[in-house]
Amino acid sequence: MQEKIIILDFGSQYTQLIARRVRELNVYCEIHPFNHLPEIDEYVKGFILSGSPSSVRQADAPQIDFQQFHGKLPLLGVCYGAQYIAQHSGGEVTPSEIREYGRANLLFVNQESALLKGIPLDSQVWMSHGDTIKHVPEGFEIIASTDKVQVAAYHIKGSQTYGIQFHPEVTHSLDGKALIENFVLNICGCSQDWTPDTFIETTINELRTKLQNDHVILALSGGVDSSVAAILLHQAIGKNLHCIFVDNGLLRKNEFEQVLDSYKHMGLNIKGIDARERFYGQLAGIADPERKRKIIGGAFIEVFDEAAHEVQKELPEGIEVKWLGQGTIYPDVIESISVKGPSATIKSHHNVGGLPDFMKLKVVEPLNTLFKDEVRRVGAALGIDPLILGRHPFPGPGLGIRILGDVTAEKVSILQQADDIYIRNLRESGWYNKVWQAGAIFLPVQSVGVMGDERTYEYVIALRAVGSLDGMTADWIHLPYELLAKISNEIINHVKGINRVVYDISSKPPATIEWE
Numbered sequence: 001m002q003e004k005i006i007i008l009d010f011g012s013q014y015t016q017l018i019a020r021r022v023r024e025l026n027v028y029c030e031i032h033p034f035n036h037l038p039e040i041d042e043y044v045k046g047f048i049l050s051g052s053p054s055s056v057r058q059a060d061a062p063q064i065d066f067q068q069f070h071g072k073l074p075l076l077g078v079c080y081g082a083q084y085i086a087q088h089s090g091g092e093v094t095p096s097e098i099r100e101y102g103r104a105n106l107l108f109v110n111q112e113s114a115l116l117k118g119i120p121l122d123s124q125v126w127m128s129h130g131d132t133i134k135h136v137p138e139g140f141e142i143i144a145s146t147d148k149v150q151v152a153a154y155h156i157k158g159s160q161t162y163g164i165q166f167h168p169e170v171t172h173s174l175d176g177k178a179l180i181e182n183f184v185l186n187i188c189g190c191s192q193d194w195t196p197d198t199f200i201e202t203t204i205n206e207l208r209t210k211l212q213n214d215h216v217i218l219a220l221s222g223g224v225d226s227s228v229a230a231i232l233l234h235q236a237i238g239k240n241l242h243c244i245f246v247d248n249g250l251l252r253k254n255e256f257e258q259v260l261d262s263y264k265h266m267g268l269n270i271k272g273i274d275a276r277e278r279f280y281g282q283l284a285g286i287a288d289p290e291r292k293r294k295i296i297g298g299a300f301i302e303v304f305d306e307a308a309h310e311v312q313k314e315l316p317e318g319i320e321v322k323w324l325g326q327g328t329i330y331p332d333v334i335e336s337i338s339v340k341g342p343s344a345t346i347k348s349h350h351n352v353g354g355l356p357d358f359m360k361l362k363v364v365e366p367l368n369t370l371f372k373d374e375v376r377r378v379g380a381a382l383g384i385d386p387l388i389l390g391r392h393p394f395p396g397p398g399l400g401i402r403i404l405g406d407v408t409a410e411k412v413s414i415l416q417q418a419d420d421i422y423i424r425n426l427r428e429s430g431w432y433n434k435v436w437q438a439g440a441i442f443l444p445v446q447s448v449g450v451m452g453d454e455r456t457y458e459y460v461i462a463l464r465a466v467g468s469l470d471g472m473t474a475d476w477i478h479l480p481y482e483l484l485a486k487i488s489n490e491i492i493n494h495v496k497g498i499n500r501v502v503y504d505i506s507s508k509p510p511a512t513i514e515w516e
Contacts, residue, residue: 049081082163249276
């Protein structure tokens with residue numbers, strides 16, 4: 001078993017960032033809703049209580065009995081977590097006279113404190129709170145202050161319990177990494193033995209034990225998650241893994257052939273299925289984004305179910321496919337068990353959801369404890385092609401949600417050509433690996449143009465490129481004007497049906513990364 005830090009989530013937008021910072025230290029951690037405490041065994045080395053959009057003064061504020069591990073295991077309260085510990089220990093939390101949000105500097109630092117070892121005076125931290133700890137209870141010592149907040153950090157004497165008013169997990173807290181390192185390594189005593197190699201070894205052994213001689217069917221997408229999941233399963237059970245790669249007609253130009261070839265070179269037992277006409281037929285005349293997503297998901301399930309039956313027919317009598325392999329990653333798991341339940345639907349998830357009950361398959365998810373960047377590191381350790389590992393995220397519905405309005409084979413062809421020019425230029429210019437996600441969007445508007453001496457009335461292509469860590473927030477990338485000009489010129493000159501190219505300079509939030 002793996003030693004771990006438990007993060008109890010009170011709903012903060014930064015909770016996943018805390019987990020990422022802990023894992024950057026090669027220490028495993030898990031996020032659990034505050035109201036669903038995990039089993040506390042000998043592998044738990046410490047607890048972190050997250051921030052929250054709630055106030056500890058609210059009648060319906062999130063509640064937890066932290067006394068069950070206070071004094072037994074190291075405990076760090078962050079923002080709301082710190083206020084909660086203070087208030088429920090006899091302290092006073094009041095509304096801030098001046099709401100402190102943004103950068104602040106520590107004017108007092110007790111550098112003798114184990115938590116603040118190496119944190120310099122005047123260190124910049126990031127504040128985000130509307131309440132203030134006015135008075136700390138007896139037995140608490142203040143170990144850091146800013147000019148506006150006297151209790152920026154505290155320690156409960158005689159224990160390993162700490163509270164901090166600021167957020168060390170965000171990059172604006174310049175010494176936040178050192179503080180988290182002090183807590184996780186020095187106070188909790190974690191050994192930093194959670195690495196890609198140990199994850200691979202442990203996961204393959206667990207898969208062999210769980211699956212034994214059973215057969216697994218897995219839908220591949222050409223993306224990072226499904227590819228890494230496939231290789232882990234392949235190393236565990238070999239030819240008992242049956243991979244299916246469906247061409248839904250909404251992939252990028254030549255992607256079906258290129259990816260299928262890559263997978264075969266990786267030794268996978270894979271079957272490619274051309275289902276383009278089925279998808280186009282079911283999408284005909286449908287413009288609503290949610291309906292398109294559901295149609296694409298439903299058509300995929302139909303194709304996949306038929307392929308699964310074909311796999312079953314090829315197996316010896318008495319042997320059945322019992323498992324469905326999926327590339328689910330940790331953010332998907334966190335979302336499904338969030339503090340307030342699954343968040344409000346902005347759109348159906350990009351990836352195809354669970355398959356219907358009639359397939360009667362158990363689910364195996366080798367990556368459901370990993371963040372996206374961790375999946376890439378595991379993939380690199382497995383020796384997977386860097387072109388697959390470095391591939392930008394691509395939605396399950398593919399170009400179907402990058403064509404605004406109804407989908408036709410003609411529009412798909414136009415978008416594939418434009419997108420191919422865009423992505424190729426990003427690669428050739430060295431910008432592809434500086435961008436988290438990029439793609440072209442086909443707009444359902446036509447504009448007037450002039451080509452030669454002729455007046456044209458053709459479609460518009462929008463280019464999107466964003467930088468992000470995990471897709472939860474994203475900012476648009478400032479591509480060089482010269483590069484944008486070259487891409488625009490090439491698209492307009494080579495893609496019949498396009499006479500105008502625009503660049504999307506919206507961040508997320510308020511805009512989403514995809515347009516639909």
